[in-house]
Amino acid sequence: xxxxxxxxxxxxFFPTPLVELTKLSKKLDGPKIYMKxxxxxxxxxxxxxxxxLEFIIGDALAQGADTIVTAGAAQSNxxxxxxxxxxxxxxxxxxxLGGQEPDKFDGNLLLDKIFGCKIHWSGTNxxxxxxxxxxxxxKKSGKKPYVVPYGGSNELGALAxxxxxxxxxxxxxxxxxxxxxxxxxxxxxxxxxxxxxGNKLFKSSYKIMGINIDKxxxxxxxxxQYIVSLANSTAKLIGENLKFSDVDLMLNSDYVGEGYxxxxxxxxxxxxxxxxxxxxxxxxxxxxxxxGGLIDMIRNGKxxxxxxxxxxxxxxxxxxxxxxxxxxxxxxxx
Ligand SMILES: *Cc1c(COP(=O)(O)O)cnc(C)c1O
Numbered sequence: 001x002x003x004x005x006x007x008x009x010x011x012x013f014f015p016t017p018l019v020e021l022t023k024l025s026k027k028l029d030g031p032k033i034y035m036k037x038x039x040x041x042x043x044x045x046x047x048x049x050x051x052x053l054e055f056i057i058g059d060a061l062a063q064g065a066d067t068i069v070t071a072g073a074a075q076s077n078x079x080x081x082x083x084x085x086x087x088x089x090x091x092x093x094x095x096x097l098g099g100q101e102p103d104k105f106d107g108n109l110l111l112d113k114i115f116g117c118k119i120h121w122s123g124t125n126x127x128x129x130x131x132x133x134x135x136x137x138x139k140k141s142g143k144k145p146y147v148v149p150y151g152g153s154n155e156l157g158a159l160a161x162x163x164x165x166x167x168x169x170x171x172x173x174x175x176x177x178x179x180x181x182x183x184x185x186x187x188x189x190x191x192x193x194x195x196x197x198g199n200k201l202f203k204s205s206y207k208i209m210g211i212n213i214d215k216x217x218x219x220x221x222x223x224x225q226y227i228v229s230l231a232n233s234t235a236k237l238i239g240e241n242l243k244f245s246d247v248d249l250m251l252n253s254d255y256v257g258e259g260y261x262x263x264x265x266x267x268x269x270x271x272x273x274x275x276x277x278x279x280x281x282x283x284x285x286x287x288x289x290x291x292g293g294l295i296d297m298i299r300n301g302k303x304x305x306x307x308x309x310x311x312x313x314x315x316x317x318x319x320x321x322x323x324x325x326x327x328x329x330x331x332x333x334x
Contacts, residue, residue: 009053015167016167052152052156053081072128073260097119108319164194166198185286186251193234211290212253213289268288
């Protein structure tokens with residue numbers, strides 16, 4: 001593999017813990033459940049974007065950038081981790097956030113401000129459509145901007161999850177565990193593509209099951225096609241002759257509900273069960289939905305007691321505070 005020599009900037013603490021959730025399994029009368037704790041990557045309250053940013057920011061520095069530009073939702077975990085990475089390296093950071101400036105800065109958005117980045121509100125252009133204009137402006141003022149893609153999902157971001165797959169495999173062997181499924185929240189596709197690549201490259205036969213978080217489309221092509229093409233282009237980048245097609249993709253869209261960031265009973269139950277059995281915080285947008293999906297698949301028999309599931313905790317808990325209005329736990333007892 002060619003990528004061992006690619007620029008990489010250390011930003012987090014790795015390996016993240018691999019733990020077994022015995023009390024959650026028992027509560028659900030379900031299979032063995034393990035959790036990969038990427039909520040503990042160590043950069044600014046953690047999350048899966050830290051892994052991607054090690055490669056992406058490494059590339060930015062190699063290209064001589066002095067300014068980082070990226071986009072996301074107002075409560076983007078990706079933007080918060082990017083803001084922290086930029087701050088730690090003395091890079092200027094511009095975030096292009098969907099929607100309007102709110103009255104109150106809360107959750108991830110509060111942290112973005114604490115990290116001192118510049119925020120551009122982009123209204124309905126919530127996936128970085130305004131970036132080219134901002135980049136032009138920065139160039140004219142003498143800056144060297146570098147654009148981090150939406151969600152950090154390009155080949156470098158996916159590569160980080162090939163690395164993560166290797167990290168998981170070495171931990172799994174140490175504790176003599178076996179998995180049938182890897183379940184995680186999938187939203188901009190980099191995590192998914194990287195894990196698919198690892199699964200094929202190392203000839204594991206896990207069901208790499210992404211729980212779709214966002215109904216959205218990526219540049220007119222469907223999210224399914226996007227993940228498959230990213231897995232292919234990442235394989236190409238590292239000089240591996242692997243070909244992915246639709247049959248390699250497991251993307252479960254049963255739990256998108258009313259769309260991105262619309263928090264309902266599924267997420268609420270998953271957050272409280274996981275907190276109350278294991279003392280672990282999930283988030284309302286991503287991991288709460290993915291765990292809600294896993295719980296449902298255990299209850300409806302799609303995942304059997306004899307299976308063994310690795311749930312990849314991709315972070316996100318800072319958003320709990322911003323979404324408190326949607327959380328049962330925030331309601332007054334009557
Ligand atoms: C970004 C994110 C995801 C999704 O990862 P992608 O690689 O963008 O699909 C999942 N969980 C959390 C908490 C995230 O911030």
